[in-house]
Amino acid sequence: MTVLPVMALGVSTWPLVDGIERLHGPVTVVRRCLDLTELLAAARAGLGRAALVAEGAEDLTASLLEQIRLGGAALLVMEGHDHRRLAGLGAVVVPERADPQDAARLVEEAVAAASAAPSAVGYSDVVAADPARETAVPAGAAAQDDSDLDGAEPPSVRRTGRIVAVWGPTGAPGRTTVAINLAAELALLGEDTALVDADTYGPSVAAALGMLDEAAGLAQACRLADQGRLDGAALRRTAADVAVAGRTVRVLTGLTRQDRWPELRSSAVAAVLERSAHEFGTTVVDCGFALETDEEFTVDTMAPRRHAAALTVLERADVVVAVGAADTIGVPRLLKGLPEVAASAPGARLVVAVNKLRRSAAGRSPELGIREAWARFGSGPAVELFVPWDPEALDEALLAGAVLAETAAGSPVRAAFRTLAERVLSPPEAPGEEADPPVRGTRLGGRIGAWLRR
Incomplete structure (x- = not known):
């Protein structure tokens, strides 16, 4: 026995x-x-x-x-x-x-x-609220008579929306700029869009959108999820409604201080993402750059982990937009980080975008140089989008706390973000045979090759 x-x-x-x-x-x-x-x-x-x-x-x-x-x-x-x-x-x-x-x-x-x-679980498989059984209890429910609910099955939460993670390596490749403009363009295309700041190192979505009354919306949502009280109404109350070019984006702002990262536990972040995917058509998440799992090898294996939020976002993502800067440091970092991203998000579609494309940092033919380096040293998906560098338009938007669709609607950089939004919404294309680009011996390609061979 x-x-x-x-x-x-x-x-x-x-x-x-x-x-x-x-x-x-x-x-x-x-x-x-x-x-x-x-x-x-x-x-x-x-x-x-x-x-x-x-x-x-x-x-x-x-x-x-x-x-x-x-x-x-x-x-x-x-x-x-x-x-x-x-x-x-x-x-x-x-x-x-x-x-x-x-x-x-x-x-x-x-x-x-x-x-x-299952015994083999990831960062968010042991979830606080099982989505198939989750019951949302609004505040004050304890005062209600629950006799009519005895024996009733808890309502199921079916995920209907998509989660889009915006990731990039260290070095300020422009994750937040891409995330907020992507969310705005999705809203302008008719999507019911949410924007989440899950960066535990440099949360900046609220500041970029001019939200001075910042209240750590994601931390509040995680607290409700931890208590089992995060239903659709609670999530919409926690998220701030931000008007962008005549549309509304629901924003869960990031941490007000970096030392608050233990509030973003993996299980709570997973529950918030699943609820957001149930409530909104598309949830865009600005996540941190660090994906190392070495923190698991600590004395206290149940302690919160700073990288867990980013890893949980990637685990739950349907689409991952990987962003890298178009220079001799940013491109190699992106190339080296993509295998780790693919391993962290095995079920996601990977969209590679090279940001800040400019001749001064990438040579006279910057796009050709990056494509040459990608063809010679890259083993993952090809670059789908090049975002031009327009510091005047970007600075104007940042100063106004707005998105490019409001301050520079006709700019090429805004057009690139519009194209990115359309690609996120479109089904993935079937892989085809692509001709190898001619190797021209570009200066950027040579520098990147030397960097990667180190």
């Missing part, structure tokens, strides 16, 4: 666990915890296969539930102890009138279901 050790929290669980012990079955109680801290410590130590919670359930969040699950325990909550919210986060509800046999059976079923779940 396989023993299933259970940890209990709250005095309301005591009569039930006493009855379970008298059954002398496989389910046995190994720890009666006095507070939530003791329960989390016991779960992280791997003392139990299940946790039965009553008092203290209101303090549980998705991040804490993730710690319990990573410790190998399934969560069960007694009915009447914030059970509706926790059920939306994946907990099993034990009915108020359940006898010890029923409770033991629920424990066995919960443990079996947890054991059957």
Whole structure:
């Protein structure tokens, strides 16, 4: 007989666990915890296969539930102890009138279901709110009579929109400029568009759009998701409505200080993205440059990770716009980073855009030089878009806190962003046979080749 050790929290669980012990079955109680801290410590130590919670359930969040699950325990909550919210986060509800046999059976079923779940997970596979079971509980729901909802299945959240991640290597290739203008052009094409600033190193979407009253919208949304209270209405209240050229883009602003990055936990970011993809046609995400996973090899493997937000965005993305600067440093960085991006976003379509194209940094034939280097040293997708460098138009837009469609509607750089938006919305083209471009020995191609051979 396989023993299933259970940890209990709250005095309301005591009569039930006493009855379970008298059954002398496989389910046995190994720890009666006095507070939530003791329960989390016991779960992280791997003392139990299940946790039965009553008092203290209101303090549980998705991040804490993730710690319990990573410790190998399934969560069960007694009915009447914030059970509706926790059920939306994946907990099993034990009915108020359940006898010890029923409770033991629920424990066995919960443990079996947890054991059957895939063990190989990424940054966001252990998600706080399972999208197939998520229940959104609005603020003040505790004061409502929930008797009419007993036994009802939580409403499912079906993802209908697309997520577009804008990524670029370190060195200011123009991620934020691309993200905000791409979101604006998508809105002008009729898309219900959201813009999310998930950069944990240099969040700047709010400043670029002239939003002086910045309130860390993404952090607020993550907090609601962590509590299991992020429904569509809550997300729309958290996002700021920004008017761009007669259209509206919903913006989740970034962190107000860089040291707040622990608020963007992977599970919460994943839940926000899934909810946004359900609510909006396209969600454009400005994500950070760092994709290293070395932080996993730390003493505290459950601690938040600064790169987790970017990795989670790429995992969830349908389209990744990879942006690099058109110079002898930016292009090699982009070339070297693309394999890592492709590995982090295995199901996404990759669109490569070279930004800040100018003769002064790339030679007399800048596009030809980059294509030559790409053909000789690149192993991934070809460059789909070249964005010209127009510092006067870009500076004017930045000074006005606007997008190019408002301040420089006829400029070539704005036309490039319009083309990018159209390509994001269009289905991917079937790969065809492309003729190798003639190698002309451009100065840029030679410099990039020397850089990459180092």
